[in-house]
Amino acid sequence: DQQVKQNSPSLSVQEGRISILNCDYTNSMFDYFLWYKKYPAEGPTFLISISSIKDKNEDGRFTVFLNKSAKHLSLHIVPSQPGDSAVYFCAASETGGTSYGKLTFGQGTILTVHP
Amino acid sequence: KAGVTQTPRYLIKTRGQQVTLSCSPISGHRSVSWYQQTPGQGLQFLFEYFSETQRNKGNFPGRFSGRQFSNSRSEMNVSTLELGDSALYLCASSVDGGGVRNTEAFFGQGTRLTVV
Numbered sequence: 255d256q257q258v259k260q261n262s263p264s265l266s267v268q269e270g271r272i273s274i275l276n277c278d279y280t281n282s283m284f285d286y287f288l289w290y291k292k293y294p295a296e297g298p299t300f301l302i303s304i305s306s307i308k309d310k311n312e313d314g315r316f317t318v319f320l321n322k323s324a325k326h327l328s329l330h331i332v333p334s335q336p337g338d339s340a341v342y343f344c345a346a347s348e349t350g351g352t353s354y355g356k357l358t359f360g361q362g363t364i365l366t367v368h369p
Numbered sequence: 370k371a372g373v374t375q376t377p378r379y380l381i382k383t384r385g386q387q388v389t390l391s392c393s394p395i396s397g398h399r400s401v402s403w404y405q406q407t408p409g410q411g412l413q414f415l416f417e418y419f420s421e422t423q424r425n426k427g428n429f430p431g432r433f434s435g436r437q438f439s440n441s442r443s444e445m446n447v448s449t450l451e452l453g454d455s456a457l458y459l460c461a462s463s464v465d466g467g468g469v470r471n472t473e474a475f476f477g478q479g480t481r482l483t484v485v
Contacts, residue, residue, distance in 0.1 A: 288473065297373070297459050297476035298412075343412065347467050354424040355402035355417025355466035357474060362411065 257281045258346050260360035268368055273331040275363050277344030280325060284346035288357065289318060289329045292341045301342075302329070334367045341365070371396065373462050373477035381483045387448040390480045394441050394462030401443040402466065402474065403435060406457040418443050419466050450484045457481050 259278045267273045275289075285306040290298035304311040304318045304327065311318050317330045331338055341364050345357040374393040382388050394401050402425075403415040414427040418437035435445040441462075447454055461474040 286467065290476075295457065295479070295481060297375075297461075297479045300473050300475055303473055345412075349467045352425065353467070354419060355400050355461075355463065355474070356414045356425055356427070357402070357404075357412075357461070358414070359412040 255280075256361075257284075258344055258358050258360040260342075260344055260363050262363050263361070264364040264366070266366045266368065267334050269336055270333045273329075273334045273338065273365055273367065275329040275331075275342050275344075275365065277327050277329075277360050278325060279327075279346050281346070281348075281358070282325070283348045283351070283353075284358070285349050286347045287318070287320060287327050288345045288347070289316075290343045290345060291338075292343060292362070294341075298343055331365075334365075336367050336369050339365055339367050373460060373475055375458075375460055375477035375480050377480060378478060379481045379483075381485060382450050384450055384452060384484055386450050387446060388450060388482060390445045390458055390460075390482075392443045392445070392460035392462075392477060394443070394460075395475055398462035398464055398475075399441050400463045400466030400472075401437060401441065402461045402463075403443070403445050404459045404461065405429075406459060406479075407455075412459070415445065417466055424466065447482075452484050455482060455484045 288303040289301045292298040341362045344360040402417040417425040437443045463472045463474040
């Protein structure tokens with residue numbers, strides 16, 4: 255049972271345009287969502303997060319949108335740069351309860367930004 | 370501020386052997402989680418430690434174990450290695466593992482384990 259899904263295995267965009275990466279989740283107990291960027295054979299790098307009490311969070315070129323009713327979130331990168339090319343993971347967690355320290359990850363989306 | 374440090378970066382072991390991986394969290398972080406990444410299964414949660422206690426565990430066999438020391442450093446051990454244990458093992462540290470409030474997790478570079 256995959257509780258976090260990234261349905262697009264890959265995305266290709268031109269430099270300077272917007273990149274939109276999508277993520278869906280099924281567990282209504284998730285209340286905190288994170289995006290990570292990852293290069294092969296390295297650890298994920300934290301990009302941006304959003305709490306379920308918000309519907310938008312912005313940090314520089316990165317904006318995350320959360321639609322709780324649809325159980326959907328998206329990461330917007332504007333403008334996209336060739337250095338953004340990497341695998342992007344969406345992750346979700348529950349605060350409190352017994353799910354300590356556990357992030358549930360999607361399968362990742364490979365973003366390629368062409369010069 | 371130093372990030373999460375994992376050692377060693379690469380390891381080659383033979384089936385049946387055991388291995389110990391180490392993780393030093395960010396200073397002030399008391400929660401350490403471990404993940405396994407494989408091409409087929411993606412990033413899978415192994416377990417979490419906080420104040421030397423395991424608070425949460427994923428769906429992995431008992432051959433996978435861990436511990437945490439009083440300085441929050443953590444080790445993970447895999448006994449009786451199998452070929453399928455070949456993976457990138459990642460540790461992540463956070464302030465409190467989301468026990469009380471939302472908290473970001475920061476990852477180390479990982480240990481690439483190859484079992485032959």
